[in-house]
Amino acid sequence: MTSHGRKPPSQFPSSSVDFPAIQDGREEPTGQASPASIPNHPPPVRAPRILISLATFNEAGNLRPLVEAIHQFLPEADVLVIDDNSPDGTGRIADELAAASPRVRVLHRPAKLGLGTAILAAMRDAIEHDYDYYINMDADFSHPPRFLPDLIAGMDRYDVMIGSRYVPGGGVEGEFGLKRRFMSTGINMYARLFLGLRTRDNSGSYRCYRVSKLKRMNLDRVKSRGYSFMEEILFWCRHAGCRFGETPILFENRRSGVSKIHAGEAVKALWIIAELGIRRVLGLIPPPASQEGPEDSTTNTNGPVAG
Numbered sequence: 471m472t473s474h475g476r477k478p479p480s481q482f483p484s485s486s487v488d489f490p491a492i493q494d495g496r497e498e499p500t501g502q503a504s505p506a507s508i509p510n511h512p513p514p515v516r517a518p519r520i521l522i523s524l525a526t527f528n529e530a531g532n533l534r535p536l537v538e539a540i541h542q543f544l545p546e547a548d549v550l551v552i553d554d555n556s557p558d559g560t561g562r563i564a565d566e567l568a569a570a571s572p573r574v575r576v577l578h579r580p581a582k583l584g585l586g587t588a589i590l591a592a593m594r595d596a597i598e599h600d601y602d603y604y605i606n607m608d609a610d611f612s613h614p615p616r617f618l619p620d621l622i623a624g625m626d627r628y629d630v631m632i633g634s635r636y637v638p639g640g641g642v643e644g645e646f647g648l649k650r651r652f653m654s655t656g657i658n659m660y661a662r663l664f665l666g667l668r669t670r671d672n673s674g675s676y677r678c679y680r681v682s683k684l685k686r687m688n689l690d691r692v693k694s695r696g697y698s699f700m701e702e703i704l705f706w707c708r709h710a711g712c713r714f715g716e717t718p719i720l721f722e723n724r725r726s727g728v729s730k731i732h733a734g735e736a737v738k739a740l741w742i743i744a745e746l747g748i749r750r751v752l753g754l755i756p757p758p759a760s761q762e763g764p765e766d767s768t769t770n771t772n773g774p775v776a777g
């Protein structure tokens with residue numbers, strides 16, 4: 471694997487969005503401090519550092535306008551494109567974007583290695599470069615950038631914010647074929663059942679994670695390489711005591727290019743989730759790397775509690 475255009479992550483002096491503030495040197499931005507624990511000189515408050523990853527395989531028609539749109543909504547965010555040697559030249563476009571903007575970096579991988587491994591690589595990058603929040607988005611405009619501020623806003627209460635199609639106000643715009651709807655509803659019920667998840671949208675990848683929580687998890691335990699990664703990582707986040715929020719999004723059909731999901735991948739995903747569920751029921755899941763952090767309190771930020 472090679473990485474091009476690597477630059478140190480940027481510091482954000484100011485922000486156009488109403489961000490939850492991060493206090494330097496403190497893990498959790500929220501929580502009640504007792505008067506005795508309030509220092510005379512509180513640590514400086516700064517805007518959070520945000521990394522957004524775009525995994526790409528043949529997204530040449532989408533990448534450039536998507537990066538522009540992201541920076542319209544979150545000008546301070548750094549974008550990491552993870553391209554798996556796309557035959558359509560997406561990697562070259564990513565290099566051009568990185569050359570033109572200090573906010574864009576590219577990780578080139580030699581071959582199509584799966585969306586899950588791309589997101590894992592981005593999580594490791596976020597940890598390595600000390601970001602506060604890490605967001606993943608599909609690179610086909612299915613995840614409209616206008617919802618980015620809502621994801622960020624939920625991070626003052628939650629460790630993982632899910633851009634959700636299945637909470638009030640969320641949904642799918644345009645055509646959502648019966649087959650796809652059935653698959654999506656089915657996989658979500660399946661994941662809730664096997665993995666004990668209580669969140670509604672467990673299969674979408676439009677999410678924001680608190681990097682300090684990712685840091686405390688053992689990412690080497692993640693088995694999924696493809697699409698079951700979305701459910702599996704929620705399982706491990708829950709295992710690590712993350713608090714979950716869901717904010718409604720309107721998913722859109724991809725603007726350009728074609729989907730890369732195929733039947734073999736879907737079957738593999740079902741098996742990985744079932745195996746993890748069986749290990750969970752049999753008590754064979756090792757304890758989290760660190761036991762710190764609050765228990766799961768699954769809640770929606772906009773709309774009723776998910777349960």
Ligand SMILES: Nc1nc2c(ncn2[C@@H]2O[C@H](COP(=O)(O)OP(=O)(O)O)[C@@H](O)[C@H]2O)c(=O)[nH]1
Nearest residue numbers: 525526527552554583584585588608609729730
């Ligand atoms: N780097 C990388 N990106 C991938 C891979 N498979 C899918 N993607 C990207 O992951 C995102 C979701 O994939 P997509 O084909 O749209 O899946 P769908 O929305 O479920 O149909 C898109 O940005 C794809 O370009 C892969 O193997 N490697």
Ligand SMILES: [Mg+2]
Nearest residue numbers: 608610612724
């Ligand atoms: Mg898509």
